Amino acid sequence: MKTSQQLQAMCGELLDWYVQQDRTLPWRIRPEDRAAGRAVDPYKVWLSEIMCQQTTTNAAAAYWYKFLDKWPGVQDLAAAPRDDIMGAWAGLGYYARARNLHKCAQIICADYNGVFPKTEAELLKLPGIGPYSAAAIAAICYKEASNVVDGNVERVISRIFRVQEKLPKAKPVLRNLAATLAGAFSHSGSHVGSYLGHPGDYAQGLMDLGAHICKPKNPKCNLCPWQGHCLAFATGDPENYPKRKPKPERPSRYGAVFYVEQDGYIWLRRRPDKGLLGGMMELPGTDWSVGKPNVETWLSQAPLKGDWQPIEGEIVHVFTHFTLYLTVFTAQVRSSGFAISADVNRLDDYALPSLMRKAIAKAARL
Ligand code: SF4
Structure with a gap:
């Protein structure tokens, strides 16, 4: 197990790396955007988080622009006929997301006066917002030091700590380890110049690391800010993690x-x-x-x-x-x-x- 100093050092290194990357996304507010006075818009972040579930960011981006063009605010989306939303979503798959998107927009307008709730716990009560999306929206929009864990983050954590438990049973183990890191971040105050301690940056840095560096095959360990802390890198077998129960053949x-x-x-x-x-x-x-x-x-x-x-x-x-x-x-x-x-x-x-x-x-x- 790593000491709290090691964990805090890891958080700082991840943030340093995130700040140095110029990776941006249409809905992302980077530290320099924030410094220039650009504010995050929870409606745009929520749309992106729902669209990116099970979908690549490239595919989601085209839909994200289309939705904002048709429905610039949550009130517009809530008032739209459901068929129009389903039509605009066509091709993105997992259509329950579109139905829930509409329901969620209507609840936000009816019960929250058109303003997104500001905590992970409240967000979790809304249709279509699961633990990952609630944590991500709370961290990015409201600076909540939430524990943002998706499949990419699970992979990174399983490799850093060489977790032997197999998925899906390993999920709580990986979640707890990720929470330890997120906790170390919130206590560290972080040390990235003027961009002190924004949980959204930490969460997005971790997601980027999983999506673009710590890939399932051929992870780019030579570009990884956590190489020095990674047990799977040290033993030369990152691709063996996360361990999984063999999937049954698809019928x-x-x-x-x-x-x-x-x-x-x-x-x-x-x-x-x-x-x-x-x-x-x-x-x-x-x-x-x-x-x-x-x-x-x-x-x-x-x-x-x-x-x-x-x-x-x-x-x-x-x-x-x-x-x-x-x-x-x-x-x-x-x-x-x-x-x-x-x-x-x-x-x-x-x-x-x-x-x-x-x-x-x-x-x-x-
Ligand atoms: S060193 Fe390699 S395996 Fe370890 S977290 Fe970084 S990219 Fe993943």
Whole structure:
């Protein structure tokens, strides 16, 4: 175990490194920005934290700009129709985030007078804000010395201390070790010139270290400010950490969708609010079953009778817990209408997840 002096030295070294980096992000207020009088905006930070869950910062940035352009403040987002938010989120995945984003904005406006709560504990009560996001927002926006731990931070900590416990059981161990460091930071006052002790800088430095230096493969230990403290570096085996229980193989599921285009409109329907892709639009289709059913079973779930033909080659789409093999059927059918008819030239206006965009693109290429 490291002494409190060692831990405090580590915090200072991390901050020195963070200040020297010129890595910035559109939503980030760096120490020099703060010194120049730029204030952090909790709405922008919250949006970025929700978007960056399960998504790379590059992909999230384009959506972040789009959302701020459409809804510059939390009141604008709260007042927007949910379908517009789902449509703007389409392609970013994990759609519960978009539903919760809207709910959260409405609660902030109704119960908090449009002002984000200022503590990790209060933030945690809001929909879509989990322990990591609450800690990050509290540290960055309100200088709370919270313990910000995501998968990247877990990796850094597991290597520094060579934690032998396997994930996911190791989570509390890693969290406690990270808390020890965060505690040392809040007691150290830190020593980075005029940029004294901002927990948001410490948290962002640690996240940057995990994301860009202490990578899962080929960590850039020669650029790491914590090399001298890192037990895994000393033993030459950082890639062995964190230890993990082997993941079970991802199972497969099979389904079909039915593409109907009529006079420049295609048929869509909305998925139920609860569950995968909840609240998003889709082509009418079948259940997604564990085994591949015969074609008759699928056709019995077609939205109407017709000469349905499968398009060659399934769409393979990887979800977190399974891989979906999706067959697209087309037919020349006419009918007096369907629940939702979408203009093929304006599909960007519809909340279509990327899976359905792939299916439509496949059918439209015929
Ligand atoms: S020395 Fe290498 S393994 Fe250790 S924390 Fe730094 S980048 Fe990660």
